[in-house]
Amino acid sequence: MAPRVRFAPSPTGYFHVGSARTSLFNWLFARQSGGVFILRIEDTDVERNRDEWREGIITALAWLGLDYDEGPYRQSEMIGDHRAAADALFRAGYLYACDCTREAIDERTATRATPGYDGYCRDRGLARSATTALRFRVPDEGVTVVHDLIRGDVTFPHESYEDFVVVKSNGVVLYPLANAVDDRTMAITHVIRGEDLLPTTPKQVMLWEALNRCTDEPVALPLYAHLPMLVNEQRKKLSKRKDPVAVESYRDQGYLPEAFVNYLALLGWSPREGEEIISRAAMIEQFRLEDVAHSPAFFDVKKLTHMNGEYLRRLSAGEFVARATPWVAPWNSAWRPSDRSPLWREDQFDATLFARVAPLVQERVATLGEVPGLVDFFFLDEVVVDEVALAGVAGDALARDLLDAARERLATLEWTAAALHEAIAALGEARGLALRRAQAPIRLAVTGRLIGPPLFESLEIVGRERVLARLDRIQELVAR
Template identity: 65%
Template sequence: MGAPRVRIAPSPTGFFHVGTARTALFNWFVARQAPGGVFILRIEDTDATRNREEWVAPIVDSLAWLGLDLDEGPYRQSDNALAHDGAAQLLRRSGYLYYCDCTGEALAARKAPGAPPGYDGFCRDRGLDRGPTTALRFRTPLTGTTLVSDEVRGEVVFDNAVIDDFVVAKSTGAVLYALANVVDDRHDKITHVIRGEEHLANAPKQMLLWAALNDATGDYVALPSYAHLPLLVNERRQKLSKRKDPVSTESYRNEGYLAEAVVNYLALLGWSPRGDEEKVTREVLVEQFRLGDVSHSPAFFDVKKLTHLNGEYLRELDPEEFVAACAPWVCPWSTSWRPSDRTPPWSEEQFHASLFARVAPLVHERVATLSQVVAMVDFFFLDEPVIDEASFHKVVLADPQGPVVLAEALRRFELLGDWDGPTLHAVTSGIGDEVGLSLRRAQAPIRCAVTGRLVGPPLFESLEYLGRRRTVQRLRAALARTL
């Protein structure tokens, strides 16, 4: 057998669905694990109402971001329209297709209450010619079975009698996905059709069409092998919906998930690497992946687990790499790519790259996504900290010790000889001893006054980097609020 040629065939929707990404990933694995394997992107845009060129870019960009490099494409199904028409006419002349002028209403009117769904074959033998309202239907065999040999599910048998005479070309003449997909797969010499389980029921129709084309054209092309991947579902166990669920890979990129983490996580949905370690490199994924090992049941897309994995990948970055990775979120004006749905609360003038480089290690292991960095370092760049009122009330206003600690810190910090973390730590600890508070409690009002929150990076190093002038200023401002 020759090198595999696989494709993903998304319809342009304006964003890249994580389910499509998972399908793309598994296709890519198959292409990359065999020498000469080819990974193709084909945009299935036969439906003119959804055919918008600007919908293609998100697909290409997302694939590139995930590192799923294309060998061919993007092809556009619409570019092959002539071949689709030709195939439809050839099939019609060969008797595989027939014209039908039944309207949906007429069909419904004919159908008895309990009758099976689908077309009833009314026009099958009427010998209609092409007319203004005639669609082209496939003359499905009335008997026999069609066997789908699925690489993940094994053999699935369909009774031809339950497959209705489906429409292959609209009355407008436009050839539908059902046929176009088959014509294109033959044209592109696809060897493995790897797609979501929702297409399993389409497989026998496409096999029938494929065989018809082999016969009518006299050009025998071997059937591809099929593999239907388990669906990605939401917490309600239903197919991930773009209406109800956060499903675009762009949204994850915007939130600050690393492509490697997303790839790793997606690979874990419906499959797993050997051994107990789930965090594995792309190389290991490519090497170990087998379609036959893919699970048969739907998988829930668990953002919590993705987030944990992302945190692991983040912590693995060198300090410099981490600083660079944060750029689109902390200084988007200096990057070529930036998240489209968020900007930092500080201005370009307020931001200082050198300060951020010093501060970044403090938050490095405290974030699970890059976008979380912003809220952790905002007080370094904003003129005034954004005070969380509930926290301020709790440790400063409602606690009589709060103002005492603040006043004492202000007094001592102003007189301090060395302005550095260890010294600030020691001084604060000393204040605690005097007023009878643990360091844990003594640091709280200071933290809140200076950073605005009760949680954040280590306080004393933060104060060191913030500087005496700004620290003292904030302590004074907080104290003023207690009067």
């Protein structure tokens, strides 16, 4: 039988990089084994779920290129199944009613060595009512063994589990049961998820086995694979509050989905061949659950960024222009990054001109979000001149003199990058300045900064008229 796996996120916030990694590994496993990848959104916690978060999951998965064969299912649509399973379990005695409040439990267990529920209602034989929750009767003795494809067999003693709540007093069936029931109805064969769920797995195994004893058609347990956590610099599980984990924000910053996926794949897994930059096809071919690492991985944005730059540089010039469009000309794009409008207006932008300058910036950026900052002077009528650099030029007699000479020389020069290069070099030479020093004041005048794309090509593209105007303007600024 073909493997069936599912990615089962709960829509309680922005799509998390950890979720992206989990879904990727599920997807890779499904694709490599000829299996089925299912998206099931676990939206039963009404308090914390929001529609926009649910949309976010679907959008993010699409962006990452992780297509699912079934779904998106919504767990809330399967509540009937959950209730039926709970009823069966209760009738068979695996579950019992409990009316203890958190406060009452805390009071009773305050002096005990082990925290958690004390089994107070275990044998009270309470009837179900609107104030009773249903708890699972965990065997006092014995162990439950979880067969994990990554870690091997993991044994949990029953005595370390309290009688956990399965159904809330308001009738809502909780995660351990709902999740297991859905996995049964969807015939899930492999559960691939984060290691943080490992300690709750025995609960699901116990429930699963109890369910099997309540039916004539038992369902085989799935195989488990618990992925190592993604951690921050403090080696703590990535936190939604403190760490930059929203996949959406990486998209906004201009990370390429293929680079992002490639980087994610390297967290806890590595290609058989040495090369880290690897195509999706090769990834699918080489991926093995058994090869997944056991220890937590730090999500290193620096390495991600480097890899993104590498992907950017491998793009054809035309493709680079197309990919950069949401950042430089959002009005020409169906999707646009939030909070990242360029400094220029639509009427100032020139697509043909951008296509000419794009190759100059392509190898200078690591994310697409950096592009506008490097090409602004091509589109702005007046550049913002860096104050510190301006003061440097103002205090340099040689530089001021060179600016004067350049203003005159460039007025009549043949307007090509090569001629500009030659002329400015000569201007510098006449004053004993190396080209690196001679080009600086001109670069400042035309681009507003001391760093940027190659100057002479830039001058050619900006055009004589605007270059001369900017040379005039910097002389005014310097004179002040």
